[in-house]
Amino acid sequence: MSTMSAAATAEGLTAEPARVRAPARRRPGHTIVALHGDLDSAAAPALREHLLGVLRPSGRLLILDLGEVASCDEAGLAVLVGLQQRAEALGIIVRLDAANRQLTELLHLTGLDRVLVVQTAPGAQAVSAA
Template sequence: MTAFTTAAPRAHVPDEVRPPAHRRSGHTVVALSGVLDGAAAPALREYLIGALRHSGRLLILDLSAVTSADVAGLAVLIGVRQRAAGLGVTLRLAAPSAQVAALLRATGLGRILTVHPAETAA
């Protein structure tokens, strides 16, 4: 199960996703949890696109509670980064778990996506 937390207004999200909100001045933080895989990818994509529509100039994805990810989950992050750029929004990843950080390094996506060790640094 993947859960999303965001400061943006709630988008239509499947029942297994619970997005309690929190907002920070000038930016939106979306805290992801669980597994970012092919099963979670459609709901994740829909939710993050909705968050982009309501975000400030900076969208931070807090990955600290993400236990694992696969290429489908990473593909969503790349797609959201491209959409964000088109809207003039900067996307940053924060606090990836060890497995997710290793996957970002192994795929080379750590050089494409801006990754910070902690949310506060993003």
């Protein structure tokens, strides 16, 4: 009988907590941070700390590249909302880029697409209920 780790999924695969794919890329007026993995409760504390650390009043725009984010739960959403609130207090716009269909739909269902600036990946538009 084998034992599965706490991070194992029902299929027996281990989920990968969200990580920063590369250091923040600073450009004049904006910063880009690429994430991959799962935006979940396991990743939330370290992710929150890292993202708040890249906010700079000199940058007017923080772009989060979510092209390689596999999934997001309520803890991941809380990180995004908290980041948005802190950024807004500093006069910084947070833009979510390349959000996949699942994340785009989650943001729509929770109403966070009205709070967060979302640039979806091509073909990832949320389907509206008729």
